[in-house]
Amino acid sequence: MSEQHEGEVLAVPKVRTDPGREAIKAILADPEGTVIGLDFDGTIAPIVPDPERAHVDPAAVAALSRLGALVKAVVVITGRPVRTAVRLGGFRDHDGLRQMTVLGQYGVERWDAADDRFSGQPEPPEIAEVEAALPDLLAQLGLSGARTEHKGRAIGVHTRELPDPGGAFTELLPALSELATAHGLRLEPGKYVLEIRAAGSDKGDALRDFASEVKARQIIFIGDDLGDLPAFDAVRDLRDQGTPGLLICSASDEQDALADHADLIATGPSGVAAWLTELADALDQQG
Ligand SMILES: [Mg+2]
Incomplete structure (x- = not known):
């Protein structure tokens, strides 16, 4: 990517921090080394009164399907039981998501699209x-x-x-x-x-373990709520250790707890979907 395009690519919404800008550069330079971690509710699925009716924004699924083929891994980390998230997300039905992983109950449960296998953490x-x-x-x-x-x-x-x-x-x-x-x-x-x-896992442990398992060289994490703070902390720790990381807050009227810690703020799941689409476009363009 040429210098002159750097400011334009992924401009909406704007990355507002230096570590965020560094991470974007690293991600564009090395998409195959990038892990995209996402929360579910409020991040890729709009929050609705009946949690059983929370479905992932189709634009987010489309963007993640494209990104799935370009990056190292896409991982959804949620407090929900993993089977619920996989079902509501409709993640099974997308060719582009063959490498996707979903971590449920804050990392205690796991589903891998590659073999469509559900597993739980072994009993301590x-x-x-x-x-x-x-x-x-x-x-x-x-x-x-x-x-x-x-x-x-x-x-x-x-x-x-x-x-x-x-x-x-x-x-x-x-x-x-x-x-x-x-x-x-x-x-x-x-x-x-x-x-x-047994002490529970949190999203920070889950993200840290996953990043180390797949040997992530860059990390993006997108979340919307207090339960995502440990994942934000994990990305900042990894950043301190030299792994570029980008933190995105899916902002809503209900909860802005993550906004202060984010490199970039998207307006709810539709904003997240738009940003993911833009990332996929940028990676496609540089082919
Ligand atoms: Mg959430």
Whole structure:
């Protein structure tokens, strides 16, 4: 790309930071090394009252289909269950998205378009250790009647069905807290349930792991909400370590938390779609 075109390409909306401008240059120079990470709701799918009716902006899907063939990888990172995001996104039906990955539940679940496979993060061994230790602990407290529920990355101990649910809950709280801590897990009390959980993934962990897995040389991340902040932080960390990164905020009236941290602000999913289209155009033009 010649100098004189640099200012024009991807001008709408404008990149307003130096790291952002550097990232754009690196992306245009090396699209094959670029990972495009995107949030789902509010970023490529308009937020609607019924979350089951949130569908990806067709212009975004079209642009991502074109970009999928030009960049290293396109990855959607969402808090939603991965199957829901894949279904609502209609990502299966696009040839250009054959290399796409969707990370659900903040990275705990994954779908790869290449083999149309869904997978979950393996269960942490600490959960099995806690499960093995529980019967003795409950017996010692005379609470063997408590129902335990294995949830993969968590184990719930329910006291609702015991003769004194509140008393049992109070008695179990310190014991289970100690058990959780001993195994590097955390305890989350609920309504007559004490849940021992593995630390959750966040979008920052998910993006960092993915970028390292595919050996990203540049990263774009686009998000709209507080849950995207860890991903923004991850991109800034990678930037500090020498990997150019571009942060885009999909701005809405409801939430502007990311705007201060973004290199570029797009107006909602339609603005994001327009920018992605422009990026695809720019990469096509330089062929
Ligand atoms: Mg969102």
